[in-house]
Amino acid sequence: MKISKLTDSISLQRSVEQANVDHLTTVRQVIEDVQKNGDKALFAYTEKWDGAKLTSLKVTQNEIDEAFESFDGQLIQDLEEAATNIRAFHSKQSRQNIDFPLAKNSYIKYQITALDSVGLYVPGGTAAYPSSVLMNAIPALVAGVERVVIVSPPSKEGKLPASVLVAAKIAGVTEIYKVGGAQAIAALAYGTDSIPAVDKITGPGNSYVALAKREVFGKVAIDMIAGPSEIAVIADETAYADEVASDLLAQAEHDRFACSILITTSESLAEQVALEVEKQLKQLPREEIARASIENFGHIYVAESLEQAIDAVNELAPEHLEIITKNAEAVAEQVKHAGAIFIGRFSSEAVGDYFAGTNHVLPTNSTAKFSSGLCVDDFLKKTSVVYYSEEMWKEQYPKIARLARMEQLEGHARSVESRSWNKGDLN
Ligand SMILES: NC(=O)c1ccc[n+]([C@@H]2O[C@H](COP(=O)([O-])OP(=O)(O)OC[C@H]3O[C@@H](n4cnc5c(N)ncnc54)[C@H](O)[C@@H]3O)[C@@H](O)[C@H]2O)c1
Numbered sequence: 001m002k003i004s005k006l007t008d009s010i011s012l013q014r015s016v017e018q019a020n021v022d023h024l025t026t027v028r029q030v031i032e033d034v035q036k037n038g039d040k041a042l043f044a045y046t047e048k049w050d051g052a053k054l055t056s057l058k059v060t061q062n063e064i065d066e067a068f069e070s071f072d073g074q075l076i077q078d079l080e081e082a083a084t085n086i087r088a089f090h091s092k093q094s095r096q097n098i099d100f101p102l103a104k105n106s107y108i109k110y111q112i113t114a115l116d117s118v119g120l121y122v123p124g125g126t127a128a129y130p131s132s133v134l135m136n137a138i139p140a141l142v143a144g145v146e147r148v149v150i151v152s153p154p155s156k157e158g159k160l161p162a163s164v165l166v167a168a169k170i171a172g173v174t175e176i177y178k179v180g181g182a183q184a185i186a187a188l189a190y191g192t193d194s195i196p197a198v199d200k201i202t203g204p205g206n207s208y209v210a211l212a213k214r215e216v217f218g219k220v221a222i223d224m225i226a227g228p229s230e231i232a233v234i235a236d237e238t239a240y241a242d243e244v245a246s247d248l249l250a251q252a253e254h255d256r257f258a259c260s261i262l263i264t265t266s267e268s269l270a271e272q273v274a275l276e277v278e279k280q281l282k283q284l285p286r287e288e289i290a291r292a293s294i295e296n297f298g299h300i301y302v303a304e305s306l307e308q309a310i311d312a313v314n315e316l317a318p319e320h321l322e323i324i325t326k327n328a329e330a331v332a333e334q335v336k337h338a339g340a341i342f343i344g345r346f347s348s349e350a351v352g353d354y355f356a357g358t359n360h361v362l363p364t365n366s367t368a369k370f371s372s373g374l375c376v377d378d379f380l381k382k383t384s385v386v387y388y389s390e391e392m393w394k395e396q397y398p399k400i401a402r403l404a405r406m407e408q409l410e411g412h413a414r415s416v417e418s419r420s421w422n423k424g425d426l427n
Pocket residue numbers: 026049050122123124125126127129132153179180181182183204205206207208209225226227228229254255258319360361362363364
């Protein structure tokens with residue numbers, strides 16, 4: 001792994017930027033094709049990129065039940081416990097209503113409603129992500145969304161992994177389609193004969209998925225740009241090099257475009273971590289992916305001070321931030337921009353990826369500067385409501401009419417005044 005001194009300019013904007021341009025061209029063609037040719041295009045792309053020849057996209061109840069019955073009992077228990085933790089944390093998230101009484105028996109408020117339909121993207125190109133089923137579906141169901149749809153790419157045999165179907169059953173989702181990538185996002189946005197369109201698409205995926213979500217935004221809502229995974233670790237001389245290396249590799253193994261960055265105040269830790277990464281890479285079954293990610297987008301920076309490291313992280317706004325230093329909680333309080341923070345050596349990112357109860361669908365590519373991780377609010381809408389009594393209107397309408405005329409909007413002024421035209425109806 002490359003080691004250099006921390007300067008002002010470090011970035012998560014991977015040189016994928018160039019690759020993204022190519023990916024974007026593909027993504028735009030795919031979306032146009034799905035819009036025009038519907039299911040036919042879905043079948044063609046599924047054969048091209050997933051190697052599966054399908055004649056129908058929908059997973060049957062039978063397939064879900066069979067997967068559940070033949071699945072490892074211990075893993076079902078573990079998934080159920082993870083689901084319980086995720087549900088507990090997300091159930092605490094507010095559907096906070098603001099009831100705001102005004103004078104003269106009037107009021108304004110928010111009316112909070114769940115979205116009617118959402119499409120959850122569950123990645124599956126190079127690995128199965130049952131954990132992403134739970135992370136997407138539980139907040140949607142806690143919010144009260146009626147139609148919750150999962151899309152995920154099938155294997156060459158035309159199947160979804162049993163683990164994904166089991167997690168869907170545990171979460172309580174039954175509408176599942178075997179389609180992934182940009183074509184799945186296009187289908188959810190525009191609808192096809194097999195897949196009726198949804199109102200919002202959430203969930204993580206590779207750069208094709210993330211770009212496709214960005215392209216269909218406006219036709220549907222999206223949660224955020226949750227692309228190839230990232231981690232930044234701030235560590236000082238108290239950290240263990242082998243532990244830090246294992247955390248960097250845990251992200252690198254997700255994707256060739258994943259990004260793992262260590263910022264440390266200890267030169268000696270920097271050197272040891274670099275050696276450890278090389279050693280541990282060989283122990284990973286996904287060595288090839290992890291190595292490509294580390295070689296292209298992995299970096300160790302030596303900072304002059306903890307303050308410099310924190311400033312750099314706030315500039316990076318990484319998807320995940322681990323803090324393995326003395327007084328790590330105090331350091332965490334100084335972080336403004338990160339998708340999720342993991343404090344201390346016993347809270348490695350994998351704890352949150354699977355189990356703690358926080359959400360692992362998180363903003364990447366520095367979008368944590370303005371986006372949050374997936375939560376119940378992503379599946380809710382707030383409609384403002386206004387009720388003015390006649391007395392309230394009588395007192396306020398001249399002010400409102402004046403403001404309208406200030407904007408030279410005579411129609412607005414007349415509209416608020418018009419209630420005085422029919423005097424017979426007033427008290
Ligand atoms: N940010 C987050 O919250 C988060 C969470 C979990 C996973 N992830 C990320 O999800 C991603 C999972 O990636 P994945 O690839 O394993 O699965 P994926 O499901 O995201 O993508 C697989 C699909 O990509 C499409 N594709 C592959 N090669 C293509 C090509 N050459 N042209 C057009 N389309 C192509 C195919 O349709 C395929 O079905 C990783 O990047 C991982 O880091 C992110």
